[in-house]
Amino acid sequence: ELAAKGGTNAKACLSEVAKAIGHPLTSSEVAQALDKKLSALPSNQRSQFLVPRNAGLPETDPSLAPPDEECTYLVGNSLGLQPSRTKELVCEELDKWASLGVNGHFTGTRPWVPIDENVIEQSAAIVGAEKSEVAVMNSLTVNLHLLFVSFYRPHGKRNKIMYEASAFGSDYFAFESQARLHGLDPKEVLLPVKARAGEELLRTEDIVAAIQAAGDCLAAVCFGTVQYYTGQFFDVSSITKAAHDVGATAMWDCAHAVGNVDLKLHDWEVDGACWCNYKYLNSGPGAIGGFFVHKKHHDKGLPLLAGWWGQKQSTRFNTEHNWDPEVDAGAWRLSNPPVLQTVSLLASLEVFSRTTMAELRGKSMLLTAYLEMLLEDLFGSDLSVITPSAPAARGCQLSLKFAQERACLATFSALEKRGIVVDHRKPNVIRVAPAPLYNTFRDVQRFCFAFREALNEANGEPAHKRPKV
Amino acid sequence: ELAAKGGTNAKACLSEVAKAIGHPLTSSEVAQALDKKLSALPSNQRSQFLVPRNAGLPETDPSLAPPDEECTYLVGNSLGLQPSRTKELVCEELDKWASLGVNGHFTGTRPWVPIDENVIEQSAAIVGAEKSEVAVMNSLTVNLHLLFVSFYRPHGKRNKIMYEASAFGSDYFAFESQARLHGLDPKEVLLPVKARAGEELLRTEDIVAAIQAAGDCLAAVCFGTVQYYTGQFFDVSSITKAAHDVGATAMWDCAHAVGNVDLKLHDWEVDGACWCNYKYLNSGPGAIGGFFVHKKHHDKGLPLLAGWWGQKQSTRFNTEHNWDPEVDAGAWRLSNPPVLQTVSLLASLEVFSRTTMAELRGKSMLLTAYLEMLLEDLFGSDLSVITPSAPAARGCQLSLKFAQERACLATFSALEKRGIVVDHRKPNVIRVAPAPLYNTFRDVQRFCFAFREALNEANGEPAHKRPKV
Ligand SMILES: Cc1ncc(COP(=O)(O)O)c(C=O)c1O
Ligand SMILES: Cc1ncc(COP(=O)(O)O)c(C=O)c1O
Numbered sequence: 001e002l003a004a005k006g007g008t009n010a011k012a013c014l015s016e017v018a019k020a021i022g023h024p025l026t027s028s029e030v031a032q033a034l035d036k037k038l039s040a041l042p043s044n045q046r047s048q049f050l051v052p053r054n055a056g057l058p059e060t061d062p063s064l065a066p067p068d069e070e071c072t073y074l075v076g077n078s079l080g081l082q083p084s085r086t087k088e089l090v091c092e093e094l095d096k097w098a099s100l101g102v103n104g105h106f107t108g109t110r111p112w113v114p115i116d117e118n119v120i121e122q123s124a125a126i127v128g129a130e131k132s133e134v135a136v137m138n139s140l141t142v143n144l145h146l147l148f149v150s151f152y153r154p155h156g157k158r159n160k161i162m163y164e165a166s167a168f169g170s171d172y173f174a175f176e177s178q179a180r181l182h183g184l185d186p187k188e189v190l191l192p193v194k195a196r197a198g199e200e201l202l203r204t205e206d207i208v209a210a211i212q213a214a215g216d217c218l219a220a221v222c223f224g225t226v227q228y229y230t231g232q233f234f235d236v237s238s239i240t241k242a243a244h245d246v247g248a249t250a251m252w253d254c255a256h257a258v259g260n261v262d263l264k265l266h267d268w269e270v271d272g273a274c275w276c277n278y279k280y281l282n283s284g285p286g287a288i289g290g291f292f293v294h295k296k297h298h299d300k301g302l303p304l305l306a307g308w309w310g311q312k313q314s315t316r317f318n319t320e321h322n323w324d325p326e327v328d329a330g331a332w333r334l335s336n337p338p339v340l341q342t343v344s345l346l347a348s349l350e351v352f353s354r355t356t357m358a359e360l361r362g363k364s365m366l367l368t369a370y371l372e373m374l375l376e377d378l379f380g381s382d383l384s385v386i387t388p389s390a391p392a393a394r395g396c397q398l399s400l401k402f403a404q405e406r407a408c409l410a411t412f413s414a415l416e417k418r419g420i421v422v423d424h425r426k427p428n429v430i431r432v433a434p435a436p437l438y439n440t441f442r443d444v445q446r447f448c449f450a451f452r453e454a455l456n457e458a459n460g461e462p463a464h465k466r467p468k469v
Numbered sequence: 470e471l472a473a474k475g476g477t478n479a480k481a482c483l484s485e486v487a488k489a490i491g492h493p494l495t496s497s498e499v500a501q502a503l504d505k506k507l508s509a510l511p512s513n514q515r516s517q518f519l520v521p522r523n524a525g526l527p528e529t530d531p532s533l534a535p536p537d538e539e540c541t542y543l544v545g546n547s548l549g550l551q552p553s554r555t556k557e558l559v560c561e562e563l564d565k566w567a568s569l570g571v572n573g574h575f576t577g578t579r580p581w582v583p584i585d586e587n588v589i590e591q592s593a594a595i596v597g598a599e600k601s602e603v604a605v606m607n608s609l610t611v612n613l614h615l616l617f618v619s620f621y622r623p624h625g626k627r628n629k630i631m632y633e634a635s636a637f638g639s640d641y642f643a644f645e646s647q648a649r650l651h652g653l654d655p656k657e658v659l660l661p662v663k664a665r666a667g668e669e670l671l672r673t674e675d676i677v678a679a680i681q682a683a684g685d686c687l688a689a690v691c692f693g694t695v696q697y698y699t700g701q702f703f704d705v706s707s708i709t710k711a712a713h714d715v716g717a718t719a720m721w722d723c724a725h726a727v728g729n730v731d732l733k734l735h736d737w738e739v740d741g742a743c744w745c746n747y748k749y750l751n752s753g754p755g756a757i758g759g760f761f762v763h764k765k766h767h768d769k770g771l772p773l774l775a776g777w778w779g780q781k782q783s784t785r786f787n788t789e790h791n792w793d794p795e796v797d798a799g800a801w802r803l804s805n806p807p808v809l810q811t812v813s814l815l816a817s818l819e820v821f822s823r824t825t826m827a828e829l830r831g832k833s834m835l836l837t838a839y840l841e842m843l844l845e846d847l848f849g850s851d852l853s854v855i856t857p858s859a860p861a862a863r864g865c866q867l868s869l870k871f872a873q874e875r876a877c878l879a880t881f882s883a884l885e886k887r888g889i890v891v892d893h894r895k896p897n898v899i900r901v902a903p904a905p906l907y908n909t910f911r912d913v914q915r916f917c918f919a920f921r922e923a924l925n926e927a928n929g930e931p932a933h934k935r936p937k938v
Contacts, residue, residue, distance in 0.1 A: 056568035079571040099525035102548040118745035139804030141776035170777035172790045177775040306646040307610035308639035321641045333606035338755035340809040
């Protein structure tokens with residue numbers, strides 16, 4: 001089986017397919033053949049999504065991107081596509097509200113009081129957690145703060161927070177303000193791990209060494225699981241273990257990892273994790289957030305910011321002031337759940353439930369290897385891939401780095417005109433992310449063709465009518 | 470003008486109308502006449518809402534509540550009705566997502582990045598704030614914690630939190646965990662204000678005296694603005710002033726006040742406030758929360774839990790780690806806004822923008838006085854109104870307290886059968902809340918008629934077919 005054979009041997013495997021077909025790997029014939037091979041697999045769920053057409057996008061040039069065709073959407077790392085069922089599920093809840101009013105809390109399909117129960121099991125499966133370890137609530141940065149309240153407990157000299165020097169801004173601001181919350185000076189307690197001079201990526205050995213060096217000064221480690229800018233997939237298990245070995249906790253921001261790579265948060269002994277559901281989880285702009293607390297921390301009276309919804313359902317509506325928390329990750333919930341957001345996530349989880357993360361990861365490794373191979377001859381001093389080349393050390397995203405921001409932006413615009421949707425991150429990077437759940441080899445092949453044209457256009461060569469690719 | 474003349478003279482005013490018509494106040498003729506008088510006023514927006522029909526409710530008895538008729542919905546204190554425009558606005562955003570994908574962040578009607586700008590101005594008008602003082606984000610209990618991080622800064626002996634002894638559970642749990650966050654023992658620092666023996670309501674003089682007695686031990690005061698159980702509308706201005714006079718801050722949970730009473734958070738010098746938008750604000754189950762920080766605290770570097778979204782829009786997407794906060798309440802935002810929840814609020818705010826809180830409050834005082842008058846002869850030792858009788862000291866809600874929980878629950882069930890939707894709160898209370906924006910005198914009159922029947926039924930008298938009322 002192609003996807004299973006793929007994985008770390010993806011490149012060899014793809015070359016073999018091309019050879020068997022007798023067309024170059026860059027050809028649409030090979031792309032179509034690959035899609036055909038995968039079309040019957042449960043990891044192919046493209047038909048469950050609404051793909052924007054070129055006509056709807058703001059910057060497309062109709063002569064370069066046929067208005068009626070689907071665009072080439074490779075930006076699931078930023079906002080995933082809408083599942084076809086989303087509107088139906090959202091409208092069902094609006095109709096319930098219209099016909100039941102407040103009674104919807106306890107009656108109807110999916111009563112609202114326990115509505116999050118509909119999204120826990122599948123969320124847990126996706127992050128490699130037990131059901132009891134997951135809550136669905138709030139938004140990512142809010143959840144990161146909630147994790148810190150429980151897992152960053154500075155005392156005495158054990159007060160440092162270790163993080164990636166290039167952490168996502170919001171995470172960094174959370175670290176800073178959490179330090180201040182404890183009356184500590186961020187300059188004193190924040191310990192960034194930097195890449196070696198001349199390198200873009202962090203080496204696991206350097207991270208582990210930094211953790212060991214910090215030793216009993218270290219209170220907590222917090223990293224992005226898949227780095228938003230480079231696409232590096234950190235070695236969560238080793239870093240978490242290193243943190244535990246010095247007596248620190250390990251928290252993980254899984255924004256770019258969830259639904260992208262095969263997470264094992266439980267087995268990796270991660271203390272706490274949070275994620276957003278609008279990227280590879282396809283739950284829409286500002287979707288509800290995800291939250292993980294390892295079982296070993298349940299029901300231990302860990303400090304947390306409490307709210308009535310963290311109580312057991314049986315006592316939640318009592319009016320007495322006796323905090324009676326849920327015995328699992330549900331204890332971290334604060335407020336009654338946002339219904340529209342919850343079913344918006346449900347629509348996407350229904351699609352995920354047709355496959356597994358292991359299957360998706362197998363297909364994803366092929367797609368990204370294919371992307372890399374199709375661009376390989378372009379890489380040099382003006383353009384490079386900063387994402388790790390080892391498939392196990394990255395997710396689906398490749399980060400294409402330009403020597404010049406000008407060239408990067410010009411290429412990005414030229415791609416937009418061609419109906420290619422990717423994104424740009426400062427400095428000088430275009431992120432390309434074939435989402436395992438809905439992207440195809442054809443998407444990747446189209447991107448690569450358009451990318452070459454876009455580079456030419458950015459270099460001053462005139463755009464010409466898009467040939468059939 | 471009836472509504473303007475109403476207010477504190479509501480009762481006299483209603484009696485006059487009944488006299489002029491020549492029918493008893495309890496008659497449907499008077500209810501209809503009153504509705505007619507108010508029908509042309511901007512405070513009457515019932516037509517903008519979807520009212521559930523009796524048939525859709527789980528417990529109605531078709532012989533007592535005609536299936537095709539609208540139910541009598543008097544529970545806006547728990548979950549407001551759905552504005553007719555909600556589905557349209559929600560579907561517009563889903564359609565944008567389907568056709569624009571990630572481009573919806575910056576393009577289309579209501580781009581998502583600044584989507585909260587669509588709901589700030591009207592939210593501010595409703596709570597009596599300047600635009601710069603309001604943020605729309607998260608949920609109530611989360612926002613209460615965020616306020617505490619900024620406004621509860623215990624140091625030395627100034628570490629006490631004063632609150633109502635019967636505070637809503639979630640608020641109490643927040644107080645408790647905030648004390649713990651600072652390493653303090655809740656038993657030491659939580660100072661409840663209790664009603665006098667034999668009284669249900671807190672007296673302003675007692676609250677102020679308690680604040681003065683706590684003096685420089687008091688760090689913060691936090692009360693529900695309209696008490697969820699009794700319906701008491703606290704004297705926000707006096708209590709806030711008393712807190713400031715001893716050097717403490719004042720935070721207000723406006724869950725039951727927003728859209729109900731005419732708030733003046735800015736003028737009252739409230740430091741911080743939060744609210745939910747699912748009650749009188751009609752934004753649906755688990756709606757997005759509201760947040761207020763007084764202008765005097767803006768741009769002063771107050772401690773807060775930071776996130777990238779608290780930055781200025783111009784620097785928000787920078788990748789550097791230089792926290793560049795918004796100069797107003799927007800600095801407290803953490804995450805990118807939940808789009809469906811935001812437009813769900815917008816649909817309701819569009820209705821509010823057709824009137825003013827002053828107009829609504831005028832009408833509301835009449836409706837609640839009418840409710841009180843129609844029940845007056847029932848009150849005694851078995852049943853009483855615990856809500857203040859002074860219109861200025863309550864919102865729209867009356868809390869009907871039974872001597873026995875059994876009678877309370879039996880009455881509640883008998884009301885349900887009759888298509889009357891109110892709610893029950895332990896111990897022994899039925900809350901009845903004619904929402905100013907959509908309830909009518911006819912609703913109130915129907916409730917009162919059904920309530921008498923329900924009391925009889927609860928007392929063992931058989932239900933009979935509902936006569937035309
Ligand atoms: C007075 C009061 N405070 C707080 C809350 C908690 O709200 P949430 O679940 O939105 O955090 C409620 C909910 O009804 C409430 O009535
Ligand atoms: C890695 C990472 N962390 C945190 C965030 C912040 O997310 P939110 O706005 O949902 O809090 C993002 C958003 O894209 C992200 O990519």
